Amino acid sequence: MKVKPRLVKGTRDFLPEQVNKRKYILNTIQTVFKKFGFQEIETPAIELLETLTGKYGEEGDKLLFKILNSGDFLSKADDQHLQEKDSKAITASISEKGLRYDLTVPLARYVVQHQNELNFPFKRFHIGPVWRADRPQKGRYREFFQCDADIIGSTSLLNETELTLILAEAFEALGLSVKIQLNNRKILEGIIETVGVSEQYKEILIAIDKMDKIGEEGVTNELQNLQLTAEQITELFALFSITDLHALANSFKDKSAIGEEGCEEMTSILNKCSKKNVVFAPALARGLDYYTGTIWEVVVNDVAMGTIAAGGRYDNLTEMFGGQNMSGVGISFGIERIYDVLEELNQWPADITTSTKVLIINFGNEGENVGWQLLQSLRNSNIPSELFPDDAKLKKQMSYADKKNIPYVIFIGEEEIKTGKYSLKAMTTGEQNVLGLEELIEVLK
RNA sequence: GUGGUUGUAGCUCAGCUGGUUAGAGCGUCGGUUUGUGGUUCCGAAAGUCGCCGGUUCGAACCCGGUCUUCCACCCCA
Structure with missing residues (x-):
C-alpha cells in the first residue's frame, strides 16, 4: 500500500541546516543556564491526564492531546456517555494519558515526587517538545520546543534578578537587541483592588493584556463589556500608566497592601539589575493562570514578532501534587520565534552549516x-x-x-x-x- | 472551538469568462569539461492540477464535502 508522505497538522520536519540552527540557539542558551548553575533534567512526553488537567484553565484543558487507552478500551467505556455520543464526558473512561502541554506542570509533579532526592533550592533547565491541540498559525505549532529554566524552593528575589540576567545574557549572546519587561501580579492585583473591582480580576487582566493589540480604545470597550463604570476605567488606565514605582506605591497606600508589596519586590529586583533594557511595565499582564508574583515578557526590537521569552513566579503549583508549599520561579525561551527572528535578521554565525572540515x-x-x-x-x-x-x-x-x-x-x-x-x-x-x-x-x- | 483564506512539477508561481497532448523560473539529472565545485551554453526527467463526489458534451477552472495552509477571534511559545 502506497501512502502519500505528509505531516500531522501543525508539525514540521527539520532539514539538517535547520537542525544546526536550532541547536545553535539551544546551545547558546544552555551555556548561559549552566553558567548560572542550572542542571538539566528530562521528563516523559506523556503524563497522566490527572497531572495535566486543571492546571492551565479551561481553555488549556481543551488544548490537551489525549491518548486513547490500550487494549479493548471500549468495553470499559462509560455506557451512558457512549450511547449519548458525549465526547467530552466519555474521555475520562477511555483516556488516562496525555501529551504534556508545557514543561512547568511536569516540573511541579517531578519536584514533589522526588523531593527527598533533590537538592534545594532546585535550579533546573529543561529543553523538549510540548504539544497543544491549538489551531496552527504562523509561529504557532501543535508540536513545539520549550526551553525553560526554573528555581524551586526559594522565595528570595535574588532568583528573579538571576533569571533577568540570564535573559539579558542569552539574548546578548544570540546578538539580539531586546526589551525585557517586568511586572508583578501583586501590582496588578493592587491596581485592581485600588479601583475596587477585584471580583473581575482575571477578566480585567485579559483585557489589559490586549493593549498592544487593540489599543486603548479596544481595551476600554472590553472593560465596558465587563460592566465597569467610566470612572473605574479612567482610574485603571491612570494607574496602569504609572511607571515610577515610588509613585505607584504611594497610590496604593492604605488602599492595597498587596500592591505595596508588589512595588517593594519590583524595586528590589530592579535595584540589583541595572541593565538598560530591563524595564518595569505596569500594564504587562500576560502569563498563565498559575503566576502569582513577578512576571516577565521579552520582546525583540526591530522585528515584529511579539514575545520571544516569558516567565513568572508561581507560589502554589506544588500544592496541587500534595507537596509542601514550595515557591517556584522560571522563564521560558520561545525558540521557534527566536529562530524566525534570527532568520529574518540573518543573524547566524558564519560557520553554522559547516560540520565536515x-x-x-x-x-x-x-x-x-x-x-x-x-x-x-x-x-x-x-x-x-x-x-x-x-x-x-x-x-x-x-x-x-x-x-x-x-x-x-x-x-x-x-x-x-x-x-x-x-x-x-x-x-x-x-x-x-x-x-x-x-x-x-x-x-x- | 468560531469566521475567513489557500492548495497546479522537489521549491516559487503562471494558466484570460470551463474547450483538444497543463506552462515558466529555480532545483534535480545528463552533456559541454577522460584530475578540479560555485559562472555560461545545450538537453532530459518530473504533475490522475490536495482528496472524494456532483453539474456539464467537456472541469485545474463551477457546486458540495473533506483535509491542508495562512489570517482574525479565543488562547498562547
Whole structure:
C-alpha cells in the first residue's frame, strides 16, 4: 500500500541546516543556564491526564492531546456517555494519558515526587517538545520546543534578578537587541483592588493584556463589556500608566497592601539589575493562570514578532501534587520565534552549516585505499572528515563538498600516491597546495 | 472551538469568462569539461492540477464535502 508522505497538522520536519540552527540557539542558551548553575533534567512526553488537567484553565484543558487507552478500551467505556455520543464526558473512561502541554506542570509533579532526592533550592533547565491541540498559525505549532529554566524552593528575589540576567545574557549572546519587561501580579492585583473591582480580576487582566493589540480604545470597550463604570476605567488606565514605582506605591497606600508589596519586590529586583533594557511595565499582564508574583515578557526590537521569552513566579503549583508549599520561579525561551527572528535578521554565525572540515575526493582503486588510510589519520587527529564513498564524477564530488559547505577537499591521484603527498584545495579561495601528512593536519586543525 | 483564506512539477508561481497532448523560473539529472565545485551554453526527467463526489458534451477552472495552509477571534511559545 502506497501512502502519500505528509505531516500531522501543525508539525514540521527539520532539514539538517535547520537542525544546526536550532541547536545553535539551544546551545547558546544552555551555556548561559549552566553558567548560572542550572542542571538539566528530562521528563516523559506523556503524563497522566490527572497531572495535566486543571492546571492551565479551561481553555488549556481543551488544548490537551489525549491518548486513547490500550487494549479493548471500549468495553470499559462509560455506557451512558457512549450511547449519548458525549465526547467530552466519555474521555475520562477511555483516556488516562496525555501529551504534556508545557514543561512547568511536569516540573511541579517531578519536584514533589522526588523531593527527598533533590537538592534545594532546585535550579533546573529543561529543553523538549510540548504539544497543544491549538489551531496552527504562523509561529504557532501543535508540536513545539520549550526551553525553560526554573528555581524551586526559594522565595528570595535574588532568583528573579538571576533569571533577568540570564535573559539579558542569552539574548546578548544570540546578538539580539531586546526589551525585557517586568511586572508583578501583586501590582496588578493592587491596581485592581485600588479601583475596587477585584471580583473581575482575571477578566480585567485579559483585557489589559490586549493593549498592544487593540489599543486603548479596544481595551476600554472590553472593560465596558465587563460592566465597569467610566470612572473605574479612567482610574485603571491612570494607574496602569504609572511607571515610577515610588509613585505607584504611594497610590496604593492604605488602599492595597498587596500592591505595596508588589512595588517593594519590583524595586528590589530592579535595584540589583541595572541593565538598560530591563524595564518595569505596569500594564504587562500576560502569563498563565498559575503566576502569582513577578512576571516577565521579552520582546525583540526591530522585528515584529511579539514575545520571544516569558516567565513568572508561581507560589502554589506544588500544592496541587500534595507537596509542601514550595515557591517556584522560571522563564521560558520561545525558540521557534527566536529562530524566525534570527532568520529574518540573518543573524547566524558564519560557520553554522559547516560540520565536515575536509572531503577526500575518491578516484577509485589505489587512490581510494590511500584516501581511506588518510581518513583514519585525520580522524585520529580529531579533524571531522569524510571520504566520498563512490568513485563518482569529479563534478559530483566537488559540488557535494560545495553544498555541504565543506571548506577543504583533498585530491589523491597518481602523482600524489607516488610522492606520498596530498593536494589540499581550499574551496573558498581555490588555492591549492601539495602537503605531507604532518603539514596537512597542521593546516586542518 | 468560531469566521475567513489557500492548495497546479522537489521549491516559487503562471494558466484570460470551463474547450483538444497543463506552462515558466529555480532545483534535480545528463552533456559541454577522460584530475578540479560555485559562472555560461545545450538537453532530459518530473504533475490522475490536495482528496472524494456532483453539474456539464467537456472541469485545474463551477457546486458540495473533506483535509491542508495562512489570517482574525479565543488562547498562547
